[in-house]
Amino acid sequence: MTDVAAVHGHAKSGFWARLTAPENRGPLLVAPAIITLFVMNIFPLLWSFGLSFFNYRANRQNVPEFVGLKNFERVLTDEKIWDRFQTTAIIVGSSVTLQLIIGFSLAMLFAKHFPMRRIIMMLVLTPMMLSFVSVGVFFKLYYEPTFGLLSWVVNLFSSEPFALLSSSTGALIGIIFADAWMWSPFVMLLVLAGLVSVPKYLYEAAEIDRVSSWRRFVTITLPYIKSLLLLAILFRTIETFKIFDIIYIITEGGPGSSTESIAVNIYRMAFQNFRTSRSGALAYIILFIVIVLTNLYLYSVNRRAHEETL
Amino acid sequence: MAKQREIGKAGWGHTAVAGIVGFIYFFPVFWIILTAFKTRTDALEIPPKLFFTPTLDNFRAVFFRSSITSDETAATNFILYFFNSIFIAGTAVLLAMLIGTLAAYAFSRHPLKGNDTYLFIILTTRMMPPIVVIIPIFLMFRLTGLAGSYWGILLLYTAFNIPFSIWLVKSFFDELNPEIEDAARMDGSTDWRVFFGICLPQIYAGLAATFVFGMILTWNEFLFALLLTGVETRTVPVAMARTLGGSVGVDYGLLAAIVTLFLIPICIVTFLLQNQLLRGVTFGTVKK
Structure with a gap:
């Protein structure tokens, strides 16, 4: 270690030479990223982990008391929480399925070069670039019984008053529809990335052999995009699992608590009831689920990388 | 190819x-x-x-x-809010790209002990629900006086963008042929010149993808901006939400005008760099 400077040939400043020595290059280059992430992510994460063992409330002055695992116990035995998990699962399941179907169909449409492709694709990509606030507010308006665009269209066909958000099933459908609309383009991009990677000679060979288009899809296209589809499912599942803004604006979790997702629940617990510590405990349970899902995500990615090298 | x-x-x-x-x-x-x-x-x-x-x-x-x-x-202050949005998102994404590219190069060419563990933790910080850290960050910002300042929100957004910058850019570095770099080193190029003269020019597409994707995600960020920006540093999504209140109900025309104006910059960026987006969506975890 000490003769690093000597190897380099300049003995003037030992510290600087040691710092920029070849074997320290990795840590040196990584350091800014790790430091930033530690300060802004890891440290707050540890802080809130600590908080979840106390009975801290952000709106009270008194010194928080250590309560051990009580917050976790409270959260895990609360039936309401399980109900919120169920709501979240329904939203995640339906929305991700819809995103896959729509995203996949759109990808098939854009998997060719055609005139004005870039401009038309922009139309489809725009929903992803809207803010949650604007999607929330305007979809709420579209669903509105008297002034809503969608309600107007429905009323052309039926005379029954159409109030989507007033029933719990309807409100769920409204949320799922808005979320799926916003994020299907993302799935489309993923599937497109897969479709582009299919070697063209396979299709040419299939054409010579006069393989039907369905068989061509099953035997050539699907294997190439299968793992990307899996990625899309996992990635969108992780993101949708955290769904908050859209629900908060369109229904605020209602009617009743029928559309209250787990993230909305945490938000309420933390900022309306000021049960800061308990919300931290619940947030950690979510974090744990997200870590498991991230592991699955990486596993499927690695498998794909492995398949490709074969 | x-x-x-x-x-x-x-x-x-x-x-x-x-x-x-x-x-x-x-x-x-x-x-x-x-x-x-x-x-x-x-x-x-x-x-x-x-x-x-x-x-x-x-x-x-x-x-x-x-x-x-x-x-x-x-x-109204909307010119300031538009400036804030462009300035904060743009600077944070570029900063994250700078820090991320350096780290990505290290992860790719000079692996550390436990390289994969570091990468996994970095990815997890991106996947975690923001609500987990929002209270500590809020308290931290209040204690240090960062709340309401450009520095605070820039630092936060930079951290927010670093994980996928690293993952994405690393996947591009991984694909380069290291033999070219070794050959250049044999010919007496310094590491500095290898990085700037040989590696970086080959991954312009990757940098573009990182930029587009970072912009889309940062442009519309709402929750942290709501809690951590002040009157001077407010971004458009927060200002947008503030037009919703009031006794007369939502002024849809006004809100629509803000949304429309706010779409223009991000649409231009996306349109110009559209071809790179295909790489961006997978966070670089999938190679073409």
Whole structure:
């Protein structure tokens, strides 16, 4: 270690030479990223982990008391929480399925070069670039019984008053529809990335052999995009699992608590009831689920990388 | 290299089909843009008005507030908010790219002990629900006086963008042929020149993808901006949400005008760098 400077040939400043020595290059280059992430992510994460063992409330002055695992116990035995998990699962399941179907169909449409492709694709990509606030507010308006665009269209066909958000099933459908609309383009991009990677000679060979288009899809296209589809499912599942803004604006979790997702629940617990510590405990349970899902995500990615090298 | 993996070609017939589907998909956005040009009564008219006399009043109202007592108009702060959004998102994404590219190069060329563990933890910080850290970050910002300052929100957004910058850029470095770099080193190039002269020019596409993707995600961030920006540093999504309150209900025309204006910069960026987006969506975890 000490003769690093000597190897380099300049003995003037030992510290600087040691710092920029070849074997320290990795840590040196990584350091800014790790430091930033530690300060802004890891440290707050540890802080809130600590908080979840106390009975801290952000709106009270008194010194928080250590309560051990009580917050976790409270959260895990609360039936309401399980109900919120169920709501979240329904939203995640339906929305991700819809995103896959729509995203996949759109990808098939854009998997060719055609005139004005870039401009038309922009139309489809725009929903992803809207803010949650604007999607929330305007979809709420579209669903509105008297002034809503969608309600107007429905009323052309039926005379029954159409109030989507007033029933719990309807409100769920409204949320799922808005979320799926916003994020299907993302799935489309993923599937497109897969479709582009299919070697063209396979299709040419299939054409010579006069393989039907369905068989061509099953035997050539699907294997190439299968793992990307899996990625899309996992990635969108992780993101949708955290769904908050859209629900908060369109229904605020209602009617009743029928559309209250787990993230909305945490938000309420933390900022309306000021049960800061308990919300931290619940947030950690979510974090744990997200870590498991991230592991699955990486596993499927690695498998794909492995398949490709074969 | 990529040429043999070309996708098929289609003609104007396909353009027509895709155009119709694209327009249907775009319709909710199209309606928002139409609303931006409508008067308050036209905006909520039933049956909905497709044809109307367009007005620019909503766009004027974004920037100038008319006063009840006199004919004079006072400027709103929206120019500042637009500047904030562009400045904060742009700077944070570029900063994250700088820090991320250095780290990505190290992860790719000078692996540390436990390289994969570091990468996993980095990815997890991106996947975690923001609500987990929002309270500590809020307390931290209040204690250090970062709340409401440009530095605070820039630092936070930079951290927010670093994980996928690293993952994405690393996947591009991984794909380069290290033999070229070794050859250059044999010829006496310094590591510095290898990095800037040989590696970086080969991954411009990757940097572009990182930029687009980072911009889309940062542009619309709401929760942290709501809690951590002040009057001077407020971004457009927060200002947008603040127009919702009030006793007269939502002014849809005004909101639509803000949404429309706010879409323009991000659409331009995305359109110019569209081809790189395909790489961005997978966070670089999947190689072409």
